[in-house]
Amino acid sequence: MPFDIAPDDIVATHDEAAANERPPLLVLEPLLAFLDEHGLGDGEPQIAPIGDGHSNATYLFERGGARFVLRRPPRPPIPPSANDMLREARVLSGLHGRARVPQVLAVCEDTDVIGAPFYVMEMVEGWVVTSAMPEPLDTPEQRRATAFELIDALVEIHGVDWRAAGLEGFGKPDGYLERQLRRFLGLWDHNKTREIPAVENVGAWLKDNLPDSPAATIVHGDYRLGNVLLAPQSPARIAAVLDWEMSTIGDPLADLGYFCTLYVERDDPRVGKFELSSVTREEGWPTRAELVARYEERSGRSMTDIRWYQTLALWKSIVFMEGNFKRASAGMSDDPYLAAFGDGVVELADRAEALTRGE
Structure with a gap:
């Protein structure tokens, strides 16, 4: 499978997810069906992690010429009052066009898709600065x-x-x-x-x-x-x-x-x-x-x-x-x-x- 990250740790098929002791963060078949439903590319995706992954998990998708970002909570248990993806998607949607935020493309409340709520937003080109300026x-x-x-x-x-x-x-x-x-x-x-x-x-x-x-x-x-x-x-x-x-x-x-x-x-x-x-x-x-x-x-x-x-x-x-x-x-x-x-x-x-x- 054309993934840039380990399938057994992050991305898994539905059968692999059921067999894994640690739940994967992305479950392939239902996720691709969700992306298809919302017109977010087509075919097999290339997936790469963004950021350090200490809190929420963020991934860059390249799929059929489309580029976008998926964001979901970490593996459970999740701390109380934290990692609320639906809340985050709501404020981004409200701020789009009013402040400098990415556009939300799709929101999924159904935890049966990948095991947690998530949302998809546009990919904005730019630099994240930590230790050095571009x-x-x-x-x-x-x-x-x-x-x-x-x-x-x-x-x-x-x-x-x-x-x-x-x-x-x-x-x-x-x-x-x-x-x-x-x-x-x-x-x-x-x-x-x-x-x-x-x-x-x-x-x-x-x-x-x-x-x-x-x-x-x-x-x-x-x-x-x-x-x-x-x-x-x-x-x-x-x-x-x-x-x-x-x-x-x-x-x-x-x-x-x-x-x-x-x-x-x-x-x-x-x-x-x-x-x-x-x-x-x-x-x-x-x-x-x-x-x-x-x-x-x-x-x-x-x-x-x-x-x-x-x-x-x-x-x-x-x-x-x-x-x-x-x-x-x-x-x-x-x-x-x-x-x-x-x-x-x-x-x-x-x-x-x-x-x-x-x-």
Whole structure:
């Protein structure tokens, strides 16, 4: 079979899927029937994975001259309130034509097709940047322009009328920060494998220092350099914003605080494998203060307390990481990257607690 990935691990026929101890992520015959039904190419596909696969699974399909992307959750068990493909497809559909997102081509709610809900979207050409900028954009001027493009694309998202986009009921516009604290305290109780007092202390600090939120907008929930596609050629331009699984309606400053938490400057301390992109240490990238000023200028909103929002972002990451570590420790994931989160959770909890003290 003309697959670029191992059929016994990822792609299987219906009979192979029934015989496998580990369920495959793609089951061939019902999937091809679904693609045929929606006019998505014809014949045998070429399939290649996209991304690192630590969360949702994303695959590039080339089939009968058509190119598109399929996205589905990881193998079960799936963490509560995560990896919701139908929700992600809904926000992409609402944002298409209003913000820089791929077009959704088909959505499948029937878990009998491949074992989980999934959706298919258009393939957008571009670069995902983690450790290096693409050659056409690898100059101080284009790096700076890329950073400001990131802010401008976020301002566009936050400027979308979410009711007009058909997202009424997608999230609750009021009390977003309070719900975030309740939700992640509950997730911590569900995810934790040991007592880490710093996590509890940070949660209490966040609750005691809750800021007032501006008017609610669409919130991406995981907005960072690694979750956008840069257009292939200069000048720097964001071609598409990806990975909407955490999106909702809420406080837009949560996105900005999260972005600033993961954005490293040249002289920031190194954080090892938890530094998702070190490329912004290079010459030309603006400071966080410049990016916040750009957001305030373009959006008309003031970042009232960036330290609070940065602490929230770090604390939420800790809760998620502990959940991934729990899955790996219990043998529910064979991803060695997740198994390495044990010490990292404690390290980041200490960093978050130091941030509450202004250190």
